[in-house]
Amino acid sequence: MSDPIIKIQNMNKWFGDFQVLKNINLEVEANKKIVVCGPSGSGKSTLIRCINRLEEHQEGDIIVDGNELSEKTKDIEKIRAEVGMVFQQFNLFPHLSILDNCTLAPIWVKKMPKKEAQELALDQLKKVQIDDQANKFPGQLSGGQQQRCAIARALCMQPKIMLFDEPTSALDPEMIKEVLDAMVSLAKGGMTMIVVTHEMGFAKEVADEVIFMDEGMIIEKADTKDFFANPKSDRTKLFLSQIL
Amino acid sequence: MQTLNFLKPNRDNIKNYSITGSLLILVSLIDVISNAFFKINLTSFLPGSLTTLFPLIIGLIGLNMMRIDYSGNKTLDLLNKNINTNNFNALLTLLILFSIIKALPQSLSWMILDATISGDSKDACTGTGACWTYIKVWFRRFMYGMYPNEFHWRINTAFILVIALGFVGYFMKENLKKYLALYYVIIYPVIAYLVIYYLISGGSFGLQWVETGAWGGLSLTFIVSFFCLIFCFPLGMIFALGRRSNLPAIKYISICYIEFWRGVPLITVLFMSSVMFPMFLPEDFFMDKLVRVIIAITLFEAAYCAEVIRGGLQSLPRGQYDAAKSLGMGYWKMHIFVILPQALKLVIPGIANTFLALVKDTPLIFVVGLAELAGMLALAKTNPKWLGFAMEGYIFASIIFWIICYAMSKYSYNLEAKYKTER
Numbered sequence: 001m002s003d004p005i006i007k008i009q010n011m012n013k014w015f016g017d018f019q020v021l022k023n024i025n026l027e028v029e030a031n032k033k034i035v036v037c038g039p040s041g042s043g044k045s046t047l048i049r050c051i052n053r054l055e056e057h058q059e060g061d062i063i064v065d066g067n068e069l070s071e072k073t074k075d076i077e078k079i080r081a082e083v084g085m086v087f088q089q090f091n092l093f094p095h096l097s098i099l100d101n102c103t104l105a106p107i108w109v110k111k112m113p114k115k116e117a118q119e120l121a122l123d124q125l126k127k128v129q130i131d132d133q134a135n136k137f138p139g140q141l142s143g144g145q146q147q148r149c150a151i152a153r154a155l156c157m158q159p160k161i162m163l164f165d166e167p168t169s170a171l172d173p174e175m176i177k178e179v180l181d182a183m184v185s186l187a188k189g190g191m192t193m194i195v196v197t198h199e200m201g202f203a204k205e206v207a208d209e210v211i212f213m214d215e216g217m218i219i220e221k222a223d224t225k226d227f228f229a230n231p232k233s234d235r236t237k238l239f240l241s242q243i244l
Numbered sequence: 245m246q247t248l249n250f251l252k253p254n255r256d257n258i259k260n261y262s263i264t265g266s267l268l269i270l271v272s273l274i275d276v277i278s279n280a281f282f283k284i285n286l287t288s289f290l291p292g293s294l295t296t297l298f299p300l301i302i303g304l305i306g307l308n309m310m311r312i313d314y315s316g317n318k319t320l321d322l323l324n325k326n327i328n329t330n331n332f333n334a335l336l337t338l339l340i341l342f343s344i345i346k347a348l349p350q351s352l353s354w355m356i357l358d359a360t361i362s363g364d365s366k367d368a369c370t371g372t373g374a375c376w377t378y379i380k381v382w383f384r385r386f387m388y389g390m391y392p393n394e395f396h397w398r399i400n401t402a403f404i405l406v407i408a409l410g411f412v413g414y415f416m417k418e419n420l421k422k423y424l425a426l427y428y429v430i431i432y433p434v435i436a437y438l439v440i441y442y443l444i445s446g447g448s449f450g451l452q453w454v455e456t457g458a459w460g461g462l463s464l465t466f467i468v469s470f471f472c473l474i475f476c477f478p479l480g481m482i483f484a485l486g487r488r489s490n491l492p493a494i495k496y497i498s499i500c501y502i503e504f505w506r507g508v509p510l511i512t513v514l515f516m517s518s519v520m521f522p523m524f525l526p527e528d529f530f531m532d533k534l535v536r537v538i539i540a541i542t543l544f545e546a547a548y549c550a551e552v553i554r555g556g557l558q559s560l561p562r563g564q565y566d567a568a569k570s571l572g573m574g575y576w577k578m579h580i581f582v583i584l585p586q587a588l589k590l591v592i593p594g595i596a597n598t599f600l601a602l603v604k605d606t607p608l609i610f611v612v613g614l615a616e617l618a619g620m621l622a623l624a625k626t627n628p629k630w631l632g633f634a635m636e637g638y639i640f641a642s643i644i645f646w647i648i649c650y651a652m653s654k655y656s657y658n659l660e661a662k663y664k665t666e667r
Binding site: 049052054077078080081082083084085087089091092093094095104105108109110137139150153154157 | 561563564566567568569570571572573574577581582585586589663665
């Protein structure tokens with residue numbers, strides 16, 4: 001067994017007086033796909049935002065790819081460049097074309113030559129099937145197309161880990177599938193993924209492990225089959241009965 | 245109001261009603277126009293005050309007859325929706341219309357028909373109208389101040405050069421585009437300064453030295469506005485970012501700076517720059533009055549710019565910061581490529597506002613003895629040979645300032661349209 005690529009130990013986080021994350025312990029091995037679910041306000045998003053330090057944790061350790069995240073971490077940008085993230089609200093850069101959205105970070109962060117970056121971007125856009133929209137602006141695309149572009153943009157940095165923060169929650173039902181398809185094919189390509197989502201169908205199809213969170217704690221962590229077949233805690237059973 | 249109901253149209257008879265209504269309005273307009281332009285009172289047969297009220301009453305009845313919720317006729321509906329929603333609005337509409345018509349003949353005759361433009365001394369102005377001769381004779385002073393007449397070509401050449409250099413950005417090659425900001429923020433102002441220094445100030449290359457006290461008129465307005473605009477924007481940007489910084493020292497320095505300059509009136513800043521500031525300088529150190537004034541206005545307006553830009557920065561959703569960070573961008577890359585392009589686009593109207601205010605604040609440099617356009621007017625109107633033409637002068641200055649400011653605001657609309665990428 002190899003070393004875990006993400007290791008979280010006894011992590012606690014507060015927003016002011018309110019404790020959002022309580023004693024989180026989590027290990028993710030390379031190439032594994034983890035789905036995080038739970039009711040809203042349970043700290044799922046905060047947890048994965050801590051993994052690339054968009055949020056700071058107050059106690060405990062987070063180690064990503066051998067680098068510990070803390071106030072002392074110097075090259076936080078370097079670690080973030082290794083960890084791609086896809087957001088609920090897409091967060092594309094509205095002033096740049098789809099292609100420029102994808103090439104911006106490779107050119108300026110990774111110092112990739114412009115031509116190479118564009119080829120890479122078109123390649124990634126092709127994988128999510130929006131290479132024909134490359135010269136449009138985000139505002140001209142549908143939600144599903146924007147989210148697929150956001151996935152391509154994150155992949156252009158050739159990250160080791162991909163984090164998804166409710167990627168389909170802001171989409172119309174008929175657009176959810178196209179985004180999930182893109183995520184499934186990414187998963188089959190062997191990417192390490194942590195996905196916060198309510199799409200249980202996606203979890204069943206792709207996930208190696210499912211984590212159930214409530215009130216800032218990890219209530220249950222199990223293999224996908226076990227999780228759905230025989231959940232242990234009552235809270236998980238209740239949640240599953242409501243969502244399925 | 246029941247009694248007025250017989251004047252209310254409905255959809256069937258609106259055609260007759262609107263024709264009658266427009267006829268009545270036409271009558272009222274003819275009455276007012278003949279009264280104002282030809283001094284003929286068509287309604288002199290009516291008693292006393294009814295004569296004056298006649299067009300108002302007739303017009304009101306006419307508009308009342310045309311008022312209907314929806315007629316299907318585009319022009320009529322537009323009219324009803326905008327200026328004829330109820331009797332009060334109809335009355336206001338008529339009053340404004342009639343006042344304009346009444347005021348037109350006087351102002352026309354004063355400004356154009358009875359005005360004088362020939363001749364080259366006050367004696368030419370004998371008519372009752374405006375004396376544009378005054379503007380004509382003083383035109384060079386209004387444009388160039390006390391700058392010696394035979395050297396005016398130096399100012400013109402300098403301006404043409406500076407404008408031409410400003411257009412360089414449009415013709416820059418694609419691979420040099422990334423230096424555009426550098427060019428406009430640092431290189432261009434320096435070149436412009438050198439051009440203005442060597443051409444307008446002179447003192448070398450065989451050009452005679454002309455001290456800044458002699459500069460003036462519209463050209464001085466341009467010089468002061470140009471340098472202040474070009475410097476206050478980047479400075480404002482730095483302080484806007486500084487105020488949002490996480491580093492306490494930078495943050496509080498920025499807050500102090502902004503609050504200090506926003507709290508003092510520009511006129512005192514200008515006094516300080518010319519009276520107090522030299523006292524703090526070492527004795528052998530000399531800084532020109534004009535330079536001091538430009539620095540003072542720049543620092544002053546930068547504080548306003550900073551707050552406008554901060555507004556734009558704050559209006560960006562947090563997701564944009566998150567997305568940029570998650571792609572591995574550091575503070576500067578994130579701001580240069582993601583945050584500032586969007587924020588600056590949002591604040592174009594606000595920045596245009598600040599810039600217009602700046603241009604219109606330049607006349608204040610009169611208090612330190614520099615006479616730009618409005619300052620020259622103030623000098624000219626007290627000239628014993630030309631007393632009594634303040635009105636013409638101020639109208640002239642208003643028109644010039646309006647043209648400058650309108651051009652600037654048009655340009656800002658163009659910029660907004662150019663950078664609009666949403667939807």
